[in-house]
Amino acid sequence: MIKMNKKVVYPYIPNSTNAARSTLIKSLEITSAEDVFSAIPSHLRLDRPLNLPGPILSEYHLEKHVNEILDNNQTANDLVSFLGSGCYQHFIPVVCDEISHRNEFLTAYSGKSYEDHGRYQALFEYQSMMAELLNMDVVNLPTYDGLQASASAMRMAANITGRKQILVGSAIHPEKSSKFVEYNGKSLDIVYLPFDDQSGELDMTALRASLSKETAAIYLESPNFFGVIETKLKEISALAHRFEAIVIVNTDPISLGVLVPPADLGADITCGDIQSLGIHMQFGGGQAGFMATRNDPKYVLEFPNRIYGLVPTVTPGESGFGEVAFDRTSFVGRENGKEWVGTMANLWAITAGVYLSLMGPQGMRDVGELIESNVRYAILRLSKVPGIKIQFGESNHFREIVLDFSKAKKTVEQINRELLKKNIMGGYDISGKFEGFDNHAVYCFTEVQNKETIDALEKALREVLA
Numbered sequence: 412m413i414k415m416n417k418k419v420v421y422p423y424i425p426n427s428t429n430a431a432r433s434t435l436i437k438s439l440e441i442t443s444a445e446d447v448f449s450a451i452p453s454h455l456r457l458d459r460p461l462n463l464p465g466p467i468l469s470e471y472h473l474e475k476h477v478n479e480i481l482d483n484n485q486t487a488n489d490l491v492s493f494l495g496s497g498c499y500q501h502f503i504p505v506v507c508d509e510i511s512h513r514n515e516f517l518t519a520y521s522g523k524s525y526e527d528h529g530r531y532q533a534l535f536e537y538q539s540m541m542a543e544l545l546n547m548d549v550v551n552l553p554t555y556d557g558l559q560a561s562a563s564a565m566r567m568a569a570n571i572t573g574r575k576q577i578l579v580g581s582a583i584h585p586e587k588s589s590k591f592v593e594y595n596g597k598s599l600d601i602v603y604l605p606f607d608d609q610s611g612e613l614d615m616t617a618l619r620a621s622l623s624k625e626t627a628a629i630y631l632e633s634p635n636f637f638g639v640i641e642t643k644l645k646e647i648s649a650l651a652h653r654f655e656a657i658v659i660v661n662t663d664p665i666s667l668g669v670l671v672p673p674a675d676l677g678a679d680i681t682c683g684d685i686q687s688l689g690i691h692m693q694f695g696g697g698q699a700g701f702m703a704t705r706n707d708p709k710y711v712l713e714f715p716n717r718i719y720g721l722v723p724t725v726t727p728g729e730s731g732f733g734e735v736a737f738d739r740t741s742f743v744g745r746e747n748g749k750e751w752v753g754t755m756a757n758l759w760a761i762t763a764g765v766y767l768s769l770m771g772p773q774g775m776r777d778v779g780e781l782i783e784s785n786v787r788y789a790i791l792r793l794s795k796v797p798g799i800k801i802q803f804g805e806s807n808h809f810r811e812i813v814l815d816f817s818k819a820k821k822t823v824e825q826i827n828r829e830l831l832k833k834n835i836m837g838g839y840d841i842s843g844k845f846e847g848f849d850n851h852a853v854y855c856f857t858e859v860q861n862k863e864t865i866d867a868l869e870k871a872l873r874e875v876l877a
Contacts, residue, residue: 487692487836491864495811495855496636496839497557497584497684498692501665502778502859504769507689511762520757524719524732531732534757535719537764541701544664544767544775545681546672548706549735552717553699553756557684558587560700561630561661562594563750564682565601567702567713568628568657570749575600578621578656580613580631582606582639585844599627608847611639611803611813613647622650628657628680633673634666637853638786638811639803648677663687664701666809668775669783680704689766690759699759712736715750778858782810785856785865792869793854798876802851810857814838816850819876823852829875835868 436444448456467473487500510516515529524531534552541550554560565577579591581603591601604621605614613631622629629651633641641647641660648658659680660673665687673681681703690697704710711718718735741748770778786808793814794801802813816823827837838852845851856865 485831485836490831490834490836491867492836493838493854493856493860493868494836495857496853498695498698499687499810499855499857500692500859501687501689501857503689503691504766506769507762507765510765511758516758516761524734528732530757530761531719533761533764535721535732536768537760538719540764540767541664541685542703544667544672545703546674547681547703549711549714549718550701550703551714552719553685553701553760554716554752555700555756556698557661557682557686557700558590558698559594560682560684560702561587561659562591563700563715564659564680564702565591565599565628565630566595566750567680567710567715568659569599570713571709572627572655572657574625574627574656576623576625576627577601578618578626578629579603580606580629580635580641582611582613582635582637583632584636585841606635606637609803610806611635611637612641612643612806615643615646618647618650622654622656624654626651626654626656628659630659630661632661633670634663634809634811636811637803637813638808638855640670640807640809642807644673644676644678652677663810665775665782666779668770668772668777669779670809674703674705680710685759685763688763689769690762697759699756699763712739713749714739715748716740716752717742779809781858782856783808785858785860786810786812788862789854789856789860789865789868792865793872796869796872796876799872802848811853811855813841813848814852814854816852816876819850821876823850826872826875827852830871833871833874835871 432444436442439447441447464476467476487494492500516533522530538550538552542548554563568577569575575598577599579601588603595601602621604617606612607614612635618629629647631641631647633644635641644660651658657679658677659682660678661683662670662673662681663683664685683701685699685701686692686697690699702714704714714736717737717740719732720735721730722733723729724731737743739749741751767775790801790804790808790812793799794804798816798819800815800818802815816826819826821829823837823840823842827840830837838854841851841853842849
């Protein structure tokens with residue numbers, strides 16, 4: 412009979428042994444592991460052990476324990492969801508999952524161009540279709556998410572112009588502001604421009620007053636956080652270019668079946684997230700950012716991560732795949748690269764490529780028109796509910812609208828709790844996140860909605876607000 416020692420827990424991380432830790436501490440020239448975390452303020456650090464159960468050594472019981480926890484979740488598959496604000500419920504063709512789960516692609520890390528032809532072609536096709544959709548020449552492989560793409564685009568503009576000031580339209584997700592500063596540190600001077608109170612678009616008077624020879628770029632989003640489409644992009648671009656500033660526009664590619672690409676309206680850099688292109692909502696894991704420019708070396712050489720291109724081979728008329736200016740990346744330059752990047756989002760590029768190839772130009776137009784139709788129907792129906800006002804109701808919207816509950820007798824938090832009881836996930840509460848927007852919420856309508864679900868939302872809101 413074998414006697415088990417219950418004190419032995421086999422570690423998943425072999426370098427956690429005392430000897431390994433001591434060697435690492437010595438090589439870093441620090442006195443203890445605590446020195447590594449000294450930059451984190453004390454009020455943000457937990458000064459007690461985590462409240463965790465004891466180790467579960469059986470794989471069966473561990474899986475059972477985790478599944479019991481997961482079963483407490485309610486997802487958009489269980490509810491009718493009108494929550495968006497950065498991560499969206501769109502229809503996912505089954506082929507997207509079938510292709511992205513193939514063993515050839517499932518590991519995101521790519522090999523070399525001479526051996527990994529399938530992955531290189533899949534990623535090149537993604538770049539090509541995105542370039543056609545965006546009407547740009549060069550599209551990179553994805554960054555970690557759209558936020559990183561936006562922050563990287565700002566850094567690109569600063570490097571190209573030799574200036575530090577970035578003018579940012581403030582109709583962005585409230586959490587982005589701190590992330591922009593966190594990502595770029597003190598290297599950039601970020602100045603936020605107000606949006607117009609009536610339209611939700613960028614305040615043109617504030618833009619004219621802020622642009623100068625110190626401005627590296629103007630950054631704005633269209634559709635913006637409120638779902639409002641910026642209709643003055645051409646004028647904004649012309650104003651920025653007078654001061655030789657770069658125009659960065661964040662957009663969602665799923666809107667470009669019905670909206671003019673920002674590049675056609677003067678944008679120099681287009682960026683955003685590709686989550687809407689066939690990628691599931693995955694508790695924060697389904698995001699991937701894109702950046703696109705024209706084929707200008709001063710822009711191309713500032714891209715932080717990999718770009719694949721076609722190159723001729725020794726056989727006449729034959730082409731292969733190659734890295735574009737690979738030396739600028741951290742894969743070669745390491746700490747001297749433009750930024751530190753990895754390949755974790757490459758799988759999403761392949762998935763988005765499958766989605767775009769399935770949809771084609773007509774499919775992208777169809778889904779865009781369906782989303783616009785749902786948004787317009789929602790505005791018409793919800794504007795009739797007592798206690799609700801459509802913020803920026805006269806503006807052009809795509810996918811999202813802002814509902815003003817300031818005349819209602821309940822808060823957005825209370826309304827959302829009541830909606831959950833009716834199996835409806837309400838909008839994103841922006842109370843206190845924008846001046847004058849107390850008791851407001853952003854509601855999202857994609858192609859998965861229809862007349863019945865919007866009518867059900869109207870009925871539920873009437874009952875909740877009665």
